[in-house]
Amino acid sequence: MTVRFVEDTPPDPIRFAYWVPNVSGGLVISKIPQRTSWDADYNRRLAQIAEESGFDYALTQIRFTAGYGAEYQHESVAFSHALLAATSRLKVIAALLPGPWHPTLAAKQIATISQLSGGRIAVNIVSGWFSGEFRAIGEPWLDHDERYRRSEEFIRSLRGIWTQDNFTFRGNFYRYTDYTLKPKPADPLPEIFQGGSSRAARDMAARVSDWYFTNGNTPENIRAQVDDIRAKAAENGNRPRIGVNAFVIARDTEEEAQAVLQEIIENADPDAVKAFGHEVKNAGKASPEGEGNWARSSFNDLVQYNDGFKTNLIGTPDQIAERILALKDAGADLALLAFLHFQEEVAYFGTHIIPRVRALEAAREKRAEAA
Template sequence: MSETSQPSSTSDFLWFAQLSRDGEFIGTKEKPLRKPTLEYVSSLIETAAEAGFSSLLTATNYHSEHENYTAAIAALARTRGAGLLIAVRPGMFQPAMYAKMLATAQNLFPGRVRLNIVTGSSPLENAMYGDFEAHAQRYKRTREFITILRQLWTQPAPQSYQSELFHFENAVLEPAPVQPIPIYFGGASEAAQRVAAELADVYLLWGEREDMLRERLDQMRVLEGEHGRKLSYGLRTHVVVRETEAEAWQAAERLISRVDPEVRRAFVESYSNVDGVGQLRQFQMLQEAGDSLVVEPHLWAGVGMARSGVGVAIVGDPGQVAEKIRGYERMGISTFIFSGYPHLEEARRFGELVMPLLKGTQAEERVLHPGGVAPVA
């Protein structure tokens, strides 16, 4: 293919660490058969590393089978190579304690720990964590949470802090993280964009139409300029890649072929309780896509039929997927967080079909990390 002659990508590619049951279909009433055992999560991490991914995102979701920090530490201890981008909601922890937890993780697993701050988008889901704050207050809390983490990680001990939200005295965080802990942060609201421009290292966007992404990137560049900073930009999306375009679209349709009507109905109703701008934009794109579910060439909204968060996927053959990614790179996006169902097999498939085109390398034989993996549902 002509794409192989193009320059190698300098982007950072991440995968998704599934902490819920995994399978070939989404939106089914029955749970997938593959359980997120430590053995499976570890095998997923090492398979992703072999496929060329530098790290994997662990979501923070009360509906997952595992609490993500505990699962992340266990998996990091069992694996080598790829790291984890650990998500946290500021309403779940006191920042002084969480700063110590992340510093410990980075010191135990140098260079393998990154942090994704999640402010939350649904009052009903937030309430499961005991978090009843309104949208504006959540972003105020997020800003202070990140500020405190930075303060404790970089300034001499002891440290103190007092505000309406947080208060601690003479905290001693030693040793500091052996390496800086990058902070990833996303959100489509103005409040989210301002927090990111001031404090984040990487601003994450969910997959959207290219015109929507350009508009948000333009907004962010104005805001980062106001703070005299330069951020990196990342994109979170799913991917469905096969040897041919026809096979890729067949695989996409198969993924949602068993969506249960009751599951779908409850999922749509849940949007009436969402106050996150990004989540509402995803739902709007799904509605506007119509029966085809195609948002724009090679961008498909079908995942949003039965999954919260990012609901679109890049769909195509290896060359088409690689070129779509290069288009995002030309916009200034340099970090990508991908996923696919089931996650282990799709990480390997992406590594075999797409990664050589992106990195300018020849496909090489990759051996699945040993370990009994349960059948896919």
């Protein structure tokens, strides 16, 4: 079996993505008022604003059960298609969860959406961290590393179905014999994203993924992850690109931005934050090395689902632009962003921060050419 790997070097400008609020409660476990909605009309308009503002990707979430303030959830693949229909350039990344999804169904769904959208659909393979959700929907809960072994077979199956006729595969979780899918996805082939910080997650990214999402962190810690993944990926002929989670609070002064952060934390739902922390830390402890994405996360960190406060995109537009360049220097190819009030803050980010980032990139390139 042949596996397609990404060999092209990533484009120079850092890219931007946003978390789609297709579940209720926003992107913080806080009772602070948020001018963000999970409904379809709000999200269609948000996708259009993001596209107009210079964002490259939108990432839909997958949830099956209520919890941590997310009482309502739209299904990710169908919702992704709705956002694609409302836009013309934006790529949408649909979250897929092996177990509830079988690669055959996922491959066919995504191939069809790819054809309908001109190749603007991508997928995020979520290996799973919430055991209660799997049990609630009657899905077996596998051991930590088994979940990643299944996800890797899922990715290899998707790629084989999308690129080969008479696809044959023999794995521990999925098996195919002379299977042909037509039509296959439009060009370009859907990009495959994944997340996770465990050894199993990073090794899977090194072998088979196009993109690797890491939780929010400092540039120094991100650099360590990037170096680790890319050293292993080079052995496999792969070069996964890196996306970093961040929660953005952009205000006229740093004091105003920090005040908003404190208001979010002061209004946190303590029971929900602790319950979320209990689940995610247990998931990490189940890995052989006993650590996962949230192993070193404090209560304040956990108020934002993906450690987004740690990345520190909190301050003035100039400060945030400089910090984004520091993330890029650490090896990040994409910033995956969340906001308190999505529509207006995505627009503000596009007006006041992306141009500053591009100006800094251009100035750096000019200096390099002159050297």
